[in-house]
Amino acid sequence: MDIEKVNSMDFGEFVDVFGNVIERCPLIAAAVWSQRLFSDLEDLKKHFFAFIDALPQSGQEGILRCHPDLAGSELRRGTLTAESQREQSGAGLTTLGTDERLRLAELNAQYRARFGFPFVLAARLSDRAAVSRELARRLLCPSAQELRTALGQVKKICSLRLADLLHADPAKL
Ligand code: GUN
Structure with missing residues (x-):
């Protein structure tokens, strides 16, 4: 296009x-x-x-609150948007073992309780190990910094989705 x-x-x-x-x-x-x-x-x-x-x-x-949790209940129920489903699947989040899934759920809950919005990460640029690592790291960040980081991730997701739609190289977007 x-x-x-x-x-x-x-x-x-x-x-x-x-x-x-x-x-x-x-x-x-x-x-x-x-x-x-x-x-x-x-x-x-x-x-x-x-x-x-x-x-x-x-x-x-x-905007952040419109995002579903990574590897969360929506993924299990099959109610994610097609884009989120593809991105979470690409990061290996659809095939987590029970222990890994429960650990992520616990970290997601801690993050949400601390900041008041869900953890957002450009899942397509990540993998299951990095998602947990980043979640644990960002959980300790100051709130103002975390809001900026999370919005930066929203913009990365946006760039990648625009690139898909326009069949462009994401590096040029
Ligand atoms: N990263 C890419 N897609 C998503 C999503 O739908 N939710 C969250 N939390 N992060 C994402």
Whole structure:
């Protein structure tokens, strides 16, 4: 898909295609559509990021809260979005043993209790060992720093999902 195709989309098509580049936040795609025309893919990505950066902290935390836990109950119930399912599966989180799954669930619960939002990590750039390691490490970070880190991960996930949709090299997005 090239940028001319993106620029030609009506509102409904744009939200259908880009509505989950930020997990379960189609409102962001709805807002970004109003800002077309986009000069290129980089420009499109910047509009998504600028929307996130312009939100007050409550809105930024709201974006994080739209993410399911990694290896959590939604994965077991099969209710993840297609994108999240693919990413968690790619990181090996769909084939965890019981002990590993329970350890991650405990760390996820501790993280949520400490920060008030779920642990978000660009799972596609990770694997099961790194997910646990990162969770344990980030659990100890100061809150303000952790919010910045988590939003950085949301942007990485967004870049990778945009790259998928546009068949671009993620390094160039
Ligand atoms: N990393 C990639 N996808 C997801 C997701 O759906 N949830 C969380 N917590 N992290 C992710």
